[in-house]
Amino acid sequence: MRLLKVATCNLNQWAMDFDCNIKNIKESIAKAKEAGAVIRLGPELEITGYGCEDHFLELDTVTHAWECLKELLVGDWTDGILCSFGMPVIKGSERYNCQILCMNRKIIMIRPKMWLANDGNYRELRWFTAWKQNDQLVEFQLPGDVSKALSQESVPFGYGFIQFRDTAVAAEVCEELFTPVPPHAELALNGVEVFLNASGSHHQLRKLDIRLRAFIGATHTRGGVYIYSNQQGCDGGRLYYDGCASVVVNGDLVAQGSQFSLNDVEVVIAQIDLEAVASLRGSISSFQEQASCKNRVPSVQAPYNLCQSFNLKMCLSSPLKIKYHSPEEEIAFGPACWLWDYLRRSGASGFLLPLSGGADSSSVAAIVGCMCQLVVKDIANGDEQVKADAIRIGQYTDGQYPTDSREFARRVFYTVFMGSENSSESTKSRAKVLADEIGAWHLDISIDGVISALLTLFQAVTGKRPRYKIDGGSNAENLGLQNIQARIRMVLAFMFASLLPWVHNKPGFYLVLGSSNVDEGLRGYLTKYDCSSADINPIGSISKQDLRAFLRWAATHLGYASLADIEAAPPTAELEPIRSNYSQLDEVDMGMTYEELSVYGRLRKIFRCGPLSMFKNLCYRWGAKLTPQEVAEKVKHFFKYYSINRHKMTTLTPSYHAESYSPEDNRFDLRQFLYNVRWPYQFRKIDELVKELDGDRVHLGESSDLGDASHGGGMGVVAAGSGNPNVGL
Template sequence: MRLLKVATCNLNQWAMDFDTNLRNIKESISKAKESGAVIRVGPELEITGYGCEDHFLEQDTVAHSWECLKNLLSGDWTDGILCSIGMPIIYQSVRYNCQVFCLNRRILMIRPKMCLANDGNYREFRWFSAWTLKDELVDFQLPNDVAEALSQESAPFGYGYIQFLDVAIAAETCEELFTSDAPRIALALNGVEVFTNASGSHHQLRKLNLRIDAIKSATLFCGGVYIYSNHQGCDGGRLYYDGCSCIAINGDVVAQGSQFSLKDIEVLTAQVDLDAIASYRGSISSFREQASHKSKLPFVKAPYKLCTSMNLQIFPTSPVKVKYHCPEEEIVFGPSCWLWDYLRRSGASGFLLPLSGGADSSSVAAIVGSMCQLVVKDIENGDEQVKADAIRIGQYKNGEYPTNSKEFANRIFYTVYMGTENSSDATRSRAKKLADEIGSWHLDVPIDSVISALLSLFQTITGKRPRYKVDGGSNAENLGLQNIQARVRMVLAFMLASLMPWVHNKSGFFLVLGSSNVDEALRGYLTKYDCSSADINPIGSVSKQDLRAFLRWAAIHLSYTSLKEIEEAPPTAELEPIRPDYNQLDEVDMGMTYEELSAYGRLRKIFRCGPVSMFQNLCHRWCGRLTPTEVGEKVKHFFKYYSINRHKMTVLTPSYHAESYSPEDNRFDLRQFLYNSRWPFQFRKIDELARDLQTKQQALPPPVPPTPEDESTNGSGMGVVAAGAANPSAGL
């Protein structure tokens, strides 16, 4: 029996922070060696961090990567262990995303990425080229200083594998796991038994199962060992890389790392039986037949043995049950970890949140409370890095450190209820109760005097004073009065965030948190530069439906019982006067429900529908509930306001990315922000189709509405009704 001890890791790298990244790489290698592993796999572009973006175009970034690799290979880090190191490399004036295989202070092979991720959040073709030569390894001349330090002038570069005396090893990189013509297929048919995958894969709700299924399938059909490594943490942008590194053999997962963690370094290992791979492949007649006449691939000979023989103390690692988090857990743990990374790396001393007592801001408050719970828990478990960061951020003295999440929250988290004459006692009470449960430093600040001063100034300038619609004012007056309140809150929030630490004799500043959800952004149901404008927003890509489910979950599992009452309350902005016969409600203001918004968002982004195809899909979806004409009016209403408000996405607060239909303009959803909001051609086509369908429908017997059991739905309750789904591979 040939036994091989392998290791993979989750690393919390930070784009362009070479010192931190190199330190994490070294520590992960040390931990792998201590465990007895002879192969260590790290994440994609681990030396630079994955999220460098246009920094990859700078010559400095590549040069610093070589300096870090030289530092690594000049010591004893790679002695006795094969290490896969991710970094950018320039070959013949072309920049490639590479894995560098190192052993015993030498570079054995450099494997450039062949399939680049280039949709959704990914723009790899902007910075890198794909390696296209599939039948040869070329000779790569190492930089002079590296060559002198290693006494090695060149290294094989390209597509192929490394043939050791007892095992064959090859690489895939992130996106290549999901491609239809994956490199591992030809490599497996050439006898490669062990595959490494260095990945930079971000978190998105309900997507981990696709990644795990792909990893299991990678070895289920062709056999072999698959060693998957991933980033974990906030690399410097909107994405949270959710770790979950794992090791699989012959279709079974034998090791799985955490998906959400505050740890900078997490190493997991497994003992795999390579003879089991040979037996598995030999039992598949089609594999034997295809392998017998497969064209040969280039390889590098490595005169080393990596395997050990079986004895009573060493035996193969058994399969494990894969752990998946429910969406509610993903909503709290992903943003909590992202916020902690952002806080400790930004130099800020805490967070400030305008807390209205509504579902959105209360969700953000609960996420910060969860972050405080995670910090205290990790300190209790002995994580010295988390402890050191918490002492610095909380400004503890005399050997003190956080031992209670509410006490820690009181030091680093301000919540502010900014009420007006339009605010209700119910929301004020809910905000105070939740703040007490979390432990935040809570302020109740009436802002009517500030609003009145602005209106008096306006009256002095114009001689007129605007009125609310319920008091006889026009739509313009009503909207203007609402926006004044919202924008005053933004100004006050930033003032308090910068000055409250000074008031409490603390150094530093607080980051302002936003709380607009993805559906409100999609509809544009927010005031530009109001309190939705903040430093960062942990729920900006989470739907209202998911947030309400999260609130119900958090009321129990986070012990914030007031969230149940908050979830049950109807969503309202409380920007208009409350009257016995009138109460402002979000869904009435928007002219659509949050459930409908979610459906529009998925069809628009995931299924790539324009107005007409969205109308056709929803006619099918809502058949029996709405007539074609009613569906058409709803679709036109959505596209009208989506278009009018699209400009708001250009200044949307940077948001944690969690949902595949995010309208966030700067990175994820690249569409123009100036539209003809009348959509004359498309809306005319909808009207024509609606009239035609209405005529045909009237000639038919009434349809039987589908039962819930008849509908195939996804996690958001919307049936898959469009032809063709989104590409699941990018960023999984």
């Protein structure tokens, strides 16, 4: 037997906070050693934090990383254990994203990343160069102070593996696993049995299965031990890194860490018999044949044993059932953990939320409530770091600390219902009931006086007073009156967030939370600088459909029963007067349903569809109910309002990233914000294709009456400039 005990980590690193990061790294090594592990794997770029972005271009960042690595190596941290540390390294004129493989106070090898993540949220090619010399290891001259401290002048640098006396170990860094020809395939043929994948992988709804299937696939047909480490938490940006450190042996998951956690350091241990790897490989004829004519990968000799031959006290890790969270749980736990990291690291004393009683703001309130529940639960489970942060933020004294989530919420969470003459009693009541269930400090205020003062000022200057459309006003008047209400709420939210702590004799400030969802952002169904403008937004990349499912789940599983009534209510902005024959509804205002918006968003971003290709796709999808002409009108309507409102994406509140069709302009969706909203060429091509399709239908004798008037979600009801703030103002 060749028994091997390994440790992998979820670490909550913080970009550019070297003290925090080195503390977490040391704690993880200590836990790995205490468990008897001989390999410890940490996340990608763990010394600096993954999300440093343009800080990677600063020489200071690389210098400080070397200083931290030297601190780890001159101590006894790597004695008797192979440690893989992630950090940037400059070689010659190039900067590389590297794994530094160390043992017994020496650097054995530096492995630069060969395939860089450079799409979606990732811009690694902006900061790093991909290593391209895959047929050799070169010598890297260590920085002078590091060389002197370690009594080591140089180290092998490049693509290769480490050959120990009893096994071979190699690194495969994050994105490399997902490339068409991943390194592990070639490395396995060269005898590598243990693969170390240091990663900086963010949470996205329903994504975990893709990741785990990749680990399983890497070892199912070729054998091997695949060890995965990841960041966990918010390291300073829009992403939440969702941990799930794992160990897979021959296609079986044998160890899995948490996906969502408030813990800064989590170490996952697995105990393996490497003879199982050798046995599987020896039984696969095709593996034997391909290994006999493999491309040679260079290696570094390490004169150490990692394995034990026999130990009755060492129980082997058995295959586990993979643990997945439902999408509703992901919405609850991911943003809640992200909010906690943001709160504890920002210096704020809590959150303030404009709570309308609608689905979106109620979802945010429930997520904050979930955060409070997680904090109390982790304190009860003995997490001293969470306890210390909660005592500081909640301003507990005399040895007290949070033991009840509602009591903790009252200390850190303000909710404000800012009603007007257009608000209904039902939404006001729902907001108050939910706030009470969560435990928030809730205020009901009327904004009519402020609105009236502004209108009086406008009338004094212009001699005119605008009216709502239902009262005989124009589209411009109707829109202007709605925007006044929306923007006043933003001003009041920030005022209360900064001054309510002063009123209650609390130090610090509160962060304002936004509550616009991804579908409304895509459509531009929001007012620029209204209460969608906030400090951070935990649901800005989550669809309305997913949020409604979350509300139904949270009503039961989080204990906020009023969410069921909130979910069942029709979405409305309540910015226009309520009349016996008229009630403002979001989907009518938008001229499309939320379900349709999700389809448009996925086709536009994930499948990269322009107007013509979206039309073709939807003809197949909706052709049973809609004619080509009706599909064409829907596509044109969407692209018209998408382009009219695209400029609003430049001012969206920084949002938790959870969905791959987010329209967020700053990092994720890099498109222009000034469009020809008529799309003359593209729409003309659609019209030509509609005529062609209609001609085919007539030729085939098909009825053209396939449409369903209700399917379009009020198509064509909204003229440009009417309804809720949905044009470029």
